[in-house]
Amino acid sequence: MTTRLKTPLTVNDLKPLRHGQEILISGIIYAFRDAAHKRMLEENKIPVNLKNQIIYYTGPTPTRPGRTSGSCGPTTSARMDKYTPQIIKKTGIIGIIGKGKRNEEARLAMKGRVVYFTTYSGLGALIAKCVKKSEIIAYADLGAEAIYKLEVENFPLITAYDINGKGEIK
């Protein structure tokens, strides 16, 4: 059974989701990865209001003229584990989309506050078709590692760790 979600959302909307549940999300999500995490924490300044937002670990390819987005599949979440507890605390995000399992520290930080989703890895072209608009809104100098605002439609997610921190992935 596929659940449909539309942003804006609150954590209450994500509470009923359980491990393995498939979702199609529409609306706004924010994409950034390693370098943006590092800079936010080093500068101790969050350049975008991320309260109640869902973030997506990706670094897209440049958008070809006439297209809405470049290729944008998920990158390995484990690299963000180190930053995740602080990022959650400082931003108030309610969801994370990435690839693969998280360490205990990150899981603990997410428990009760953030739902962790995965999406189809290595399928960046298919996922790009779910992105209706893509723009860099901060840290443009980081190129593919900048912060992107993505307008998505029926973007496919799989619930990996639910709000209670339950769920296992390989």
Added chain:
Amino acid sequence: MRKLKADAICEAVKKMCILAAHKLPADTLSAIKKSAGRETGTAAKILKLCLKNADMAQKELIPLCQDTGAAVIFAEIGTELFIEGDITAAIFEGVRRGYKEGYLRKSIVSDPLFERKNTADNTPPVIHYSFIKGSKLKLTAMLKGGGSENNSRLIMLAPSATLADIENFVIETVKSAGSKSCPPLIAGVGIGGNFESCALLAKKALARKIGSSNKDKRYDALEKSLFKKINNLKIGPQGLGGKTTALAVFIEFAPCHMASLPLAVNLGCHSNRHTEMIL
């Protein structure tokens, strides 16, 4: 002596980078198709999505994966070929143009430890030169993504290591990579050589054609045994379970020091992007 202009090498490298980023190799495509037929449920669905992704990438010119990799170029130069101009500069420029004109992601940072500033043109590529007989230049471009590269490993075993020790290391590498290296995988295994050449053997193994057999019967048997054991891990496509964890296991081997038994595993994701061109 046959002559070849460096400009032709630049153009070839550019084309190969763009092609590899958008077109799944035919052998990979048919291996995924075959696996999709053997799977049911989620695994079958995901493998079909891989085929749809390949179709979309080619038709819409959107790269197969957002990680269009570090460019790894193998240049096998015929000893009877004279290259007019600077081959290294030509390869650099080919990568530069390919990543710009192909709208590919620039993923190389200038320094590993300090600035980590993006070089903005995906250079430098990793280039491996070697010599072959004849008057041709054989180029192989591999776009190697970080996800599968990061979970690759090398170990210097003692000669007393058993076949089981070898197998366990390869299987553990695949297991610990889990879904992070985008299975179903190609496992490139290097055995022998020394510390640096062993890793290169593993990388070269990734370019072998799926469905081809190892020329040495003993290594062929080892490949088949590893293939079975890796698939028995049931990690499956995207790590969501299934019979297909590996699409292929390829071994390259070489003589080594009497004190050593180097072993390297280089993982390739389900898109394992590479292409060849002979000039």
